[in-house]
Amino acid sequence: AVFGDSLAKIARFLGHEVLCEYYVNDMGSQIRLLGLSVWLAYKEHVLRESVTYPEVFYKGEYIIEIAKKAHNDLEPSLFKENEETIIEVLSDYAKDLMLLEIKDNLDALGIHFDSYASEKEIFKHKDAVFERLEKANALYEKDSKIWLKSSLYQDESDRVLIKEDKNYTYLAGDVVYHDEKFKQDYTKYINIWGADHHGYIARVKASLEFLGYDS
Numbered sequence: 001a002v003f004g005d006s007l008a009k010i011a012r013f014l015g016h017e018v019l020c021e022y023y024v025n026d027m028g029s030q031i032r033l034l035g036l037s038v039w040l041a042y043k044e045h046v047l048r049e050s051v052t053y054p055e056v057f058y059k060g061e062y063i064i065e066i067a068k069k070a071h072n073d074l075e076p077s078l079f080k081e082n083e084e085t086i087i088e089v090l091s092d093y094a095k096d097l098m099l100l101e102i103k104d105n106l107d108a109l110g111i112h113f114d115s116y117a118s119e120k121e122i123f124k125h126k127d128a129v130f131e132r133l134e135k136a137n138a139l140y141e142k143d144s145k146i147w148l149k150s151s152l153y154q155d156e157s158d159r160v161l162i163k164e165d166k167n168y169t170y171l172a173g174d175v176v177y178h179d180e181k182f183k184q185d186y187t188k189y190i191n192i193w194g195a196d197h198h199g200y201i202a203r204v205k206a207s208l209e210f211l212g213y214d215s
Contacts, residue, residue, distance in 0.1 A: 035091025
């Protein structure tokens, strides 16, 4: 965020009009895991129940604090619903709290974003994007998965977009998001990639080529 904000300020100083957008990863397995972790913390620290935690979960004082805050903020009737409903609500609740904290931290650093893009909302357009990929002959099925032919555009290998359980991969969300960005018809698009995401660049560029954009 600091690096991107610095680039934006330099570009504005040079006379360019710049729009800065923060991409919020608010769907998928990690968000569900967040909600599950808060629910388990709620049962242990609010209901005082004995809890068996899974091997992988979010832990720390902040999760316990979110669970206790949820107890005060949310309707008591929620916690009488089935577990999946509870986890879904707690996922959104925890995500919203953490996004507020992120915004506070950005404000403290003097960093401004013009918009916050929700992955969940943008992904509602996935069917139209996948239809265009199919028409471009960019997809194929193998091992009960749907693959993107990204190796045709300098990627090391083809990439899975839909897993055998019919759930979408992280890359699928990136493809839909970048289609939304490129439809805006700006003169330049600058992505600030984390060090652990550099491998995604070639596959995202491949998807944009299939969708008819100059990546």
